[in-house]
Amino acid sequence: MEWKRMVGSRAFYPALLLAIAGILAGVNWPTEHKVLETGTFYILWNEALTSDALVFFLPLASVLAYGDSFVQDIRSSYIRILISRQDRKAYVRDRMRVCMFSGGLIWLLAGICSFLILFLLLFFREGTGAWDPKVLQEAFWRLVRLVLIGSWCSAMAGAFGAFFLSSYMAFGLPFLSYYLLIILHDRYFQGYAAIDPVEWLKLQKDWGDNGIGAYLVILALIILFVVLGKMAMGERLEEI
Amino acid sequence: MRNQSLEMKTCMGKPMIEIEEVTKKFGQDTVLYPVSMTMLAGQVYGIVGNNGSGKTVLMKCICGFLPATSGTVRAGGKVVGKEVDFPEDMGVIIETPGFLPQMSGRKNLELLAQLRHVIGPKEVTRVLQRVGLDPEARKPVGKYSLGMRQRLGIAQAIMEDPEILILDEPFNGLDKHGVADIRNLLLEMKEQGKTILLASHNGEDIDLLCDHVFEMDAGILTEIR
Structure with missing residues (x-):
């Protein structure tokens, strides 16, 4: 039910469009009218997955789809209709889970759509030759990290929304937290890559085999905000 | 019987x-x-x-x-x-019930029905007719009058025959x-x-x-x- 509700919500498609625009805005489009090298479309896609434009759009698109759904349920009294059909624990579990996945789903779909768009626009201008699986592999793992960071942002939105019972906080605080971490890293803690969301995406420092450290950091943050969100929602649902 | x-x-x-x-x-x-x-x-x-x-x-x-x-x-x-x-x-309607404003009344009830899996689309149609709402109407709940919203609220309360x-x-x-x-x-x-x-x-x-x-x-x- 939650998934259908999210996909049917007004904000889902604008969020998806924003995410696609974020990826495409980072593409270094070829300007010359000549035959392109083989694999240009996925090479450009791979580069776009860590572009500055995407870094800017990431927290925005992640929270839009479902970040304030809990706040809306409470404000519209819809919560009473839901709680009369499922107990509070089940509601909180489902809500937080879908809230968390919403940000990741937006970026997963945006990644797939932008890949297809680049394929359609560039593939037929490419010359024949061998594909480089390494680039595709790298792009795949970048997309995985993008999905995880998107999930972290939307989990923050769910937690902040429940804590402050405000859509503004649900949308605004993840964005502020994300940039606060970037600013802290860039200005004061340059040696601490673990606090930099851009570094989680780009993996320029040493994060261990296959960047495992970055995945663990993001997963730990997701779990932290899911737990905080569940606690805040549970508190809010005591009296409805 | x-x-x-x-x-x-x-x-x-x-x-x-x-x-x-x-x-x-x-x-x-x-x-x-x-x-x-x-x-x-x-x-x-x-x-x-x-x-x-x-x-x-x-x-x-x-x-x-x-x-x-x-x-x-x-x-x-x-x-x-x-x-x-x-x-x-137990079926409940307390104060003005809230629904998902962008979806039709039918879609709202169908989504709610999926939480308990007790009834299906046929029963949803029947209950909408019973409270005097058009089951085929596509109008989103956000555009419903207070009376229509109330009827929908009653429909959700009785739809699973509590x-x-x-x-x-x-x-x-x-x-x-x-x-x-x-x-x-x-x-x-x-x-x-x-x-x-x-x-x-x-x-x-x-x-x-x-x-x-x-x-x-x-x-x-x-x-x-």
Whole structure:
């Protein structure tokens, strides 16, 4: 039910469009009218997955789809209709889970759509030759990290929304937290890559085999905000 | 059919909801003084009272939406808030119900039906027709009038055919025809042996529908009929 509700919500498609625009805005489009090298479309896609434009759009698109759904349920009294059909624990579990996945789903779909768009626009201008699986592999793992960071942002939105019972906080605080971490890293803690969301995406420092450290950091943050969100929602649902 | 009516008769008189010394305080303010009542199967109970007298708070305590400060509510033998989060087999409409504004009434009910998996699209169609809404209408709930929203609220409360109905001001926002439709619907449900708790400002509705009438005044519940 939650998934259908999210996909049917007004904000889902604008969020998806924003995410696609974020990826495409980072593409270094070829300007010359000549035959392109083989694999240009996925090479450009791979580069776009860590572009500055995407870094800017990431927290925005992640929270839009479902970040304030809990706040809306409470404000519209819809919560009473839901709680009369499922107990509070089940509601909180489902809500937080879908809230968390919403940000990741937006970026997963945006990644797939932008890949297809680049394929359609560039593939037929490419010359024949061998594909480089390494680039595709790298792009795949970048997309995985993008999905995880998107999930972290939307989990923050769910937690902040429940804590402050405000859509503004649900949308605004993840964005502020994300940039606060970037600013802290860039200005004061340059040696601490673990606090930099851009570094989680780009993996320029040493994060261990296959960047495992970055995945663990993001997963730990997701779990932290899911737990905080569940606690805040549970508190809010005591009296409805 | 015979078995069904026999079953209904044997259920009649069985306590469906038992409220024992329930009180509710918000900070220092007491909004419910010790309330005790037993609601029997197949009976319709009405509560009248001014705005802010505590009717809705009592109904919320019965549903488990608000925890009682003291006392217990048992529904179907289980303590609400301890043994069950929300009473099983209960349909509720409290205050103006909220729905997903971008979806049609039908889509809203279908989504809700998926939470319990008790009914399907056919039953959703039937219940929409029963409350006087067009099952095929695509109009989003956000564009519904207050009366249509109220009808949809009643539809969601009765769609899974619950044994107990808690209805807080179900006639709110309904026009003459709407009131008549919903009255007939409630009379039908009464005949089917449902247990109904109804709060209404309108004495006529209460007189017509209820077997027992209570008055709530400043948090004190008194049986008047």
